Amino acid sequence: MTGPRWLDDDEQRAWRSYLRMQARLTARLNRQLQADSGLSLADYDVLVQLTDTPDGRLRPFELQRDLQWEQSRLSHHLTRMQRRGLVVREECADDGRGAFVVLTDAGRDAIVAAAPGHVETVRRLFFDGLDAEQVATLERLSARVLDRLDPGEEPPA
Amino acid sequence: MTGPRWLDDDEQRAWRSYLRMQARLTARLNRQLQADSGLSLADYDVLVQLTDTPDGRLRPFELQRDLQWEQSRLSHHLTRMQRRGLVVREECADDGRGAFVVLTDAGRDAIVAAAPGHVETVRRLFFDGLDAEQVATLERLSARVLDRLDPGEEPPA
DNA sequence: CCAACCTACATGACATGTCATTCATTCCCG
């Protein structure tokens, strides 16, 4: 086989720039959320999914499908969120193996309190620096890469 | 104050798409590296920095500056890498507080063995799906966001 | 029917990352 196809200079710059941006932005968002609401980004994502359902309850496998998390990560995370009173687990009558994850009042309060500040931070740190063209390109770029990562997968609802 | 400025539909789609791409891509790259070379992305980044110096040695604070890691993350990570024989710590004669991190032969072997497969994976999963225009936009976008994250910071060497 | 198989979920061990704190040394200014 021939040697690897190394990245050219433009690709190098773009890749490094992307990696750094990604790392720093995630760290900032996490810190803002944590400091202002005591939630992590992961907590936030789980709570958003639950809030999007009419009765604030989902089966873990549905959460897993929506979030695309590893099953065991989800299980561990739900255990921790339950310990903190953000959700509770309930048994599932239909399926003896299954369970429900249910948003508690405290969980609902937490996400309601956290959302405005989080969105504001996303806007301030990210979108406010970009024009519509860049945002559109980002979306197509992400979609293309996602398609290569999981060929033939439905986009999330 | 007025309510938060929520994201519009385009921004929502772009943001969700970006978040998902980012998470999935990172997971894939990490798994490929781990499976093929027993290294994590974090190991890889540290080893790259060390390999870029003529004698494979750096002060921890230099590594920290280049990688932009938290100081304690770096310290813990170096401890683990040292335990696995990828680097060693040495005392610093010039500065009694300081230390050196030195690439071992095993560390050098590991990065040399890992790099081709990693680059190939980055190319296959990421760049092969994109055109030059998208890559260029990504770089500018990342640079702009980075600038908002750390106003007035020098770009890395 | 029932044995093989699949699905939903939990768990333990361990790697990684963060925050707060500690410690020694160096710097700097009166």
Add this chain to the structure above:
DNA sequence: CGGGAATGAATGACATGTCATGTAGGTTGG
């Protein structure tokens, strides 16, 4: 000089994430 502030780095406690495995309950073809 001397003492307080700053710097370089390690550490302990704890949150998070991964992999391998366990377990109970469903599903299905012969």
